[in-house]
Amino acid sequence: MKETQQHLLNTFLSLVKIDSESYNEGKIQAFVAGELKKLGCRVQVDNAGKKFKTTAKGNVIGFLPGTIKSAPFVLVAHLDTVTPGNGVKPLVQKTEITSDGKTILGADDKAGVATALELVRYLQTRKLPHPPVEIVFTLCEENGMGGSKNLDISLIKGREGLVLDHEEINDLLVQGPxxxxxxxxxxxxxxxxxxxxxxxxxxxxxxxxxxxxxxxxxxxxxxxxxxxxxxxxxxxxxxxxxxxxxxxxxxxxxxxxxxxxxxxxxxxxxxxxxxxxxxxxxxxxxxxxxxxxxxxSAVNVSKTHPVVKAVLKAAKEQGVIIRANASGGGCDANVLSGKGFTLPNLGLGVRNCHTVHEKLLLKEFFAAFEIVLQTVLNYKK
Ligand SMILES: [Zn+2]
Missing domain, CATH: 3.30.70.360 (Alpha-Beta Plaits)
Structure with missing residues (x-):
């Protein structure tokens, strides 16, 4: 396993062990804010937590300065999970990670949170030219998207990027109702x-x-x-x-x-x-x-949008076939689309989410990381 993959895996495992069912995101909010700071990001926490009952103060926004001149690339993942999501015991197997069958795994959406954190670490350690990156970790996505609905968007400069909150890697959700x-x-x-x-x-x-x-x-x-x-x-x-x-x-x-x-x-x-x-x-x-x-709101990202094109190109380089698809449901991408953001939603290798049979396929998870990384590295606006 490559060093990056090991880091990604370790971060994911630390995250799923933190209880964070919707409305109980206080602990994970503090953890990710601390991680982003350790990685050299400026961190702000908005006051979204005051708008509904949660143990968290708000959504976490991490700012990684760019080394090239560009608008920031935005990455969004949510911190909360559905139930039963407390006391998760992840089992790492050869090709996948599961829970012990008594709880969900929480890969929805800690696979996304881990990907964003590892991306920052990667960019900081490799000294590669990259645009500014804004990481948005939202609260309460699973229960009506309370976090993104109350997100203080005045804190965020970028308006394009990716939501990292979908199951199969072969799907890039560009439309949603x-x-x-x-x-x-x-x-x-x-x-x-x-x-x-x-x-x-x-x-x-x-x-x-x-x-x-x-x-x-x-x-x-x-x-x-x-x-x-x-x-x-x-x-x-x-x-x-x-x-x-x-x-x-x-x-x-x-x-x-x-x-x-x-x-x-x-x-x-x-x-x-x-x-x-x-x-x-x-x-x-x-x-x-x-x-x-x-x-x-609806998500309606053009299939020829530069972010979509960059994702498809990066996927091809990874030997992964990604189709730009429509979703029947809603997520943070819908809410943020209504606030002027353009955010296709990438799958990270999760299966059976919202059940105790939830699992994360390592091959897809690692490939998704490379796709996100290349998409960010190629972004310039
Ligand atoms: Zn989700």
Whole structure:
């Protein structure tokens, strides 16, 4: 094993032994800030930790000065893990690292954290010409991306780089959907269903009518929508007064997401109109409350973007085939894309993440490091 690989492995093993489930990132935040300082970086910790309940103060940002004139290259990885992530006992085998089967391994995303730390060490010891590098270690990615959502981007100068938080090395995620969560409350009018149903407005019927008119499922190549939850009603003899629905829409194109969201709203409003009626001489209209929560923005990096091209070139040199792909989910790249960053997401050789069968394939992990290294070395802007 090469010296760099041994360092990378040791750093990874130290990291996974630190408990850092989401909201408990205090210890790992202190550890990585200390490591970055030891490696000669200027380190700042923002105040993102005040925005949600966590043991950490904030996201960690490490600044490595460049030896060539260029905008900084940004590397992003997250410090938190899913559960069960406490007391990880990594088992190093010939070709992979696993946990003991009782916990996750935490390669998601400590493989990324280790890669960024080792990159800094490598650049500092080899005296190679390189651009400035800004390392961003975020909190709470696994639980709604609280860290990147509250990241103090005024501290960061670079706007291009890589997120190191994906599984297979053969995937470079350049597209990811923007997502809206949709919450709807329909308020009808309760009445005795046996005695005077004409005096009621059934929120169930309003909901059913709205959904029947709605385009759902696969809308087009880039857009999907779903109503995932319906709650309401009290008894069979009561015209249902209130129904609560929850759904979502996703699209790789922000404009299409806005269009689909507006369409869903319009269906509920049309249903409310349809079920408006006169009761005891008074016009009664079901009330619709339609709330949209923007979960995250779309990632849409051109396949000809210099960072993408540099990654593909470096991969080829490593004998690795990487395809620029779209993802169906979201990560820090989506949130930061909404804040003006261009960050394709590179796979690091992780498998079965979010399970106790999670593992890190050493061959891919080491190749990914070389790809990141070459991409950074070739970056100039
Ligand atoms: Zn992750």
């Amino acid at each position: 923007a997502v809206n969560t949709i919450e709807v409350t329909i308020k009808g009018l309760a009445a005795h269903a046996g005695v005077c149903p004409e005096k009621g407005i059934s929120a169930v019927e309003v909901a059913a009518y709205a959904i029947a008119q709605m385009k759902l499922g696969r809308i087009d190549k880039e857009t999907v929508a779903n109503i995932g939850l319906i709650q309401g009603g009290k008894a069979t003899n009561i015209v249902t007064e209130e129904v609560y629905l929850k759904g979502e829409a996703r699209s790789l194109a922000e404009a299409k997401l806005a269009k689909q969201t507006a369409h869903m709203k319009a269906c509920f409003e049309a249903a409310a109109k349809k079920f408006t009626k006169k009761i005891n001489g008074k016009i009664c209209c079901p009330k619709i409350t339609f709330n949209v929560i923007k979960r995250y």
